[in-house]
Amino acid sequence: MSTPKATSRSTSRSKPVMIVSGVAAAAVLLGVVSYTATKPSPPGASAVAEVSADPSAGVYPELEAYARRDASDKLAMGRADAPVVLIEYADFKCGYCGKFARDTEPVLVKKYVDDGTLRIEWRNFPIFGEESEAVARASWAAGQQGRFWEFHKAAYAEGAKEKGFGKDRLAALAKEAGVPDAARFAKDTDGKAAREAVRKDQEQGYALGATSTPSFLVNGRPIAGAQPLETFTEAIEAAAEAAEAAKDTKDTKDTKDTKDTKAGQ
Numbered sequence: 595m596s597t598p599k600a601t602s603r604s605t606s607r608s609k610p611v612m613i614v615s616g617v618a619a620a621a622v623l624l625g626v627v628s629y630t631a632t633k634p635s636p637p638g639a640s641a642v643a644e645v646s647a648d649p650s651a652g653v654y655p656e657l658e659a660y661a662r663r664d665a666s667d668k669l670a671m672g673r674a675d676a677p678v679v680l681i682e683y684a685d686f687k688c689g690y691c692g693k694f695a696r697d698t699e700p701v702l703v704k705k706y707v708d709d710g711t712l713r714i715e716w717r718n719f720p721i722f723g724e725e726s727e728a729v730a731r732a733s734w735a736a737g738q739q740g741r742f743w744e745f746h747k748a749a750y751a752e753g754a755k756e757k758g759f760g761k762d763r764l765a766a767l768a769k770e771a772g773v774p775d776a777a778r779f780a781k782d783t784d785g786k787a788a789r790e791a792v793r794k795d796q797e798q799g800y801a802l803g804a805t806s807t808p809s810f811l812v813n814g815r816p817i818a819g820a821q822p823l824e825t826f827t828e829a830i831e832a833a834a835e836a837a838e839a840a841k842d843t844k845d846t847k848d849t850k851d852t853k854d855t856k857a858g859q
Contacts, residue, residue: 595819672713677837735782
């Protein structure tokens with residue numbers, strides 16, 4: 595799990611700007627709780643974070659509202675109405691984020707996104723200075739031309755971050771990702787809309803108490819760090835079971851209400 599260097603830039607942005615009413619208490623605790631519960635283990639120790647079989651364990655229902663479920667979101671994949679939403683707060687200069695992107699995410703996509711169980715929503719959370727912010731804006735710009743996930747793959751390829759994310763490098767990544775309009779990409783990367791989109795994601799992450807990358811929410815359950823695959827599969831399956839149980843309860847209630855209404859007529 596990567597943490598920002600102690601710079602005035604990261605310090606000035608480390609305070610939450612927007613906290614939704616009703617979420618404040620959970621948000622204050624999230625950073626400490628998620629890190630303590632799921633921090634990567636030291637070498638030689640068990641690497642699997644504890645995820646209870648109880649679907650409600652470690653879940654903050656208020657935080658489920660942070661899933662946007664916007665079908666037009668170009669920085670998301672999977673059905674907008676999927677029962678489980680995994681939100682990732684990440685930085686393209688973060689080595690652990692790259693590990694998750696290369697080793698774990700493709701498995702989750704094949705196993706859960708493709709069958710409609712999971713939706714993945716990306717949040718740009720640049721914490722390593724100007725290059726982090728530049729590549730975050732570039733990823734958003736690639737998304738405006740429908741190539742976010744291709745850009746994401748290129749930027750997280752083995753050895754990619756070591757080459758830096760200067761302007762020429764970003765253009766090369768966009769080309770590798772198949773972004774069709776290079777001029778538009780360059781303009782969008784430096785534009786106001788990209789800065790605003792990144793700022794919005796960043797503020798949401800800080801408001802939730804995230805201070806390192808990658809940080810995740812799975813239907814309101816925090817997971818911190820590039821945890822083993824099993825941590826994510828257990829969390830996703832528990833969330834899917836909870837969502838199915840909630841749906842069954844609602845369907846039963848709706849059926850009962852319908853019968854009661856008919857009986858009273």
